[in-house]
Amino acid sequence: QKEVEQNSGPLSVPEGAIASLNCTYSDRGSQSFFWYRQYSGKSPELIMFIYSNGDKEDGRFTAQLNKASQYVSLLIRDSQPSDSATYLCAVNIGDNDMRFGAGTRLTVKP
Amino acid sequence: DAGVIQSPRHEVTEMGQEVTLRCKPISGHDYLFWYRQTMMRGLELLIYFNNNVPIDDSGMPEDRFSAKMPNASFSTLKIQPSEPRDSAVYFCASSPGRGYEQYFGPGTRLTVT
Numbered sequence: 001q002k003e004v005e006q007n008s009g010p011l012s013v014p015e016g017a018i019a020s021l022n023c024t025y026s027d028r029g030s031q032s033f034f035w036y037r038q039y040s041g042k043s044p045e046l047i048m049f050i051y052s053n054g055d056k057e058d059g060r061f062t063a064q065l066n067k068a069s070q071y072v073s074l075l076i077r078d079s080q081p082s083d084s085a086t087y088l089c090a091v092n093i094g095d096n097d098m099r100f101g102a103g104t105r106l107t108v109k110p
Numbered sequence: 111d112a113g114v115i116q117s118p119r120h121e122v123t124e125m126g127q128e129v130t131l132r133c134k135p136i137s138g139h140d141y142l143f144w145y146r147q148t149m150m151r152g153l154e155l156l157i158y159f160n161n162n163v164p165i166d167d168s169g170m171p172e173d174r175f176s177a178k179m180p181n182a183s184f185s186t187l188k189i190q191p192s193e194p195r196d197s198a199v200y201f202c203a204s205s206p207g208r209g210y211e212q213y214f215g216p217g218t219r220l221t222v223t
Contacts, residue, residue, distance in 0.1 A: 032210070
């Protein structure tokens with residue numbers, strides 16, 4: 001089992017819809033969870049981080065964490081074409097080692 | 111702050127040549143990370159430093175790769191000799207503390223012919 005797993009997509013949603021991106025991880029001891037957005041040819045850009053179970057909202061983005069199920073998700077409300085990118089889930093494993101998922105490619109169609 | 115700075119942005123070299131990639135982390139960040147990204151393998155951690163000291167280099171693919179951090183504001187990743195399979199985008203990232211978020215530089219796109 002990979003340490004961090006994501007559906008590779010592509011995930012396609014219409015403009016204005018909610019995009020739901022999911023991630024599972026293997027290390028029960030993980031404490032820090034991150035979502036990055038990466039546009040083609042660019043570097044990963046931090047969108048959100050979450051440390052506690054539950055939801056964390058920032059503008060149109062909501063991160064959800066369920067440590068019992070080892071599951072973290074990212075919801076994007078009112079999706080825009082500019083949200084089209086690859087979304088990387090990252091989880092801290094061990095002392096300070098961050099593992100990235102393979103990423104989910106999201107396309108928002110006008 | 112200017113963010114994480116990397117140079118060069120693009121590097122094309124011939125097999126067997128030495129390649130040196132450079133990184134300046136965000137001021138005040140204690141952790142520095144080197145990653146490699148390819149389509150096949152995704153984003154891989156190569157090595158990370160804490161307060162200029164290498165902590166974990168288990169991701170360095172082989173002895174041809176070496177990394178140094180002589181001071182808090184500068185790090186290098188060297189490949190000698192380079193091979194075509196080293197072609198990838200190399201990212202440097204820095205973090206303000208253990209387990210905290212990481213901020214990525216723009217990356218160096220390396221092509222070895």
